[in-house]
Amino acid sequence: MRRWVLVAAVALGGCGDSGLAERRAAAGADPTLADYLRVSDAARGGRLFGQCAACHTVREGGPDLNGPNLHGVVGRRIAEGRARVGYSAALQAKPGVWTPEALDAWLTAPQRFAPGTSMRFGGIADPLDRADVIAFLRAN
Numbered sequence: 276m277r278r279w280v281l282v283a284a285v286a287l288g289g290c291g292d293s294g295l296a297e298r299r300a301a302a303g304a305d306p307t308l309a310d311y312l313r314v315s316d317a318a319r320g321g322r323l324f325g326q327c328a329a330c331h332t333v334r335e336g337g338p339d340l341n342g343p344n345l346h347g348v349v350g351r352r353i354a355e356g357r358a359r360v361g362y363s364a365a366l367q368a369k370p371g372v373w374t375p376e377a378l379d380a381w382l383t384a385p386q387r388f389a390p391g392t393s394m395r396f397g398g399i400a401d402p403l404d405r406a407d408v409i410a411f412l413r414a415n
């Protein structure tokens with residue numbers, strides 16, 4: 276019963292930040308990334324992307340700025356997506372693709388994920404904020 280109340284609150288709160296507390300509650304106790312993604316809000320992630328937009332475009336065909344265009348980045352090989360971008364050796368040394376887990380670690384602390392990266396960004400401390408940004412990237 277309680278669960279349904281929370282689900283309804285998430286649905287209603289999806290448009291603004293008013294649903295934040297409900298979404299945190301709906302993620303459950305000791306939430307994992309999967310739990311946060313389950314309650315994530317891509318639209319809010321788009322607003323949070325404002326802190327990335329000085330360096331990144333995300334629309335298809337968008338230019339590379341200081342950082343590479345991020346269209347379709349989820350599932351793309353790390354540091355290989357944009358041929359003309361001069362990726363750092365630090366990021367190029369990372370194997371694999373940008374899974375939600377890899378993005379979560381990267382966005383928590385870029386310098387810890389890839390020491391020496393050229394991405395001058397301190398990171399996003401809040402796991403729900405990161406999940407919202409990842410949901411936004413996944414939708415683009």
Ligand code: HEC
Pocket residue numbers: 324326327328329330331341342343345348352353354355356357361362363364365366367373382389391392393394395396399408
């Ligand atoms: C000050 C500029 C700057 C800001 C702000 C910034 N980035 Fe970056 N980003 C970069 C640069 C430069 C790189 C390339 C890093 C490297 O090669 O080490 C990069 C790389 C990336 C990559 C890897 C892309 C690939 O093709 O492998 C992702 C994903 C990414 N950024 C996401 C974000 C997100 C999401 C935000 C906001 C929360 C953000 N960045 C904020 C400059 C920035």
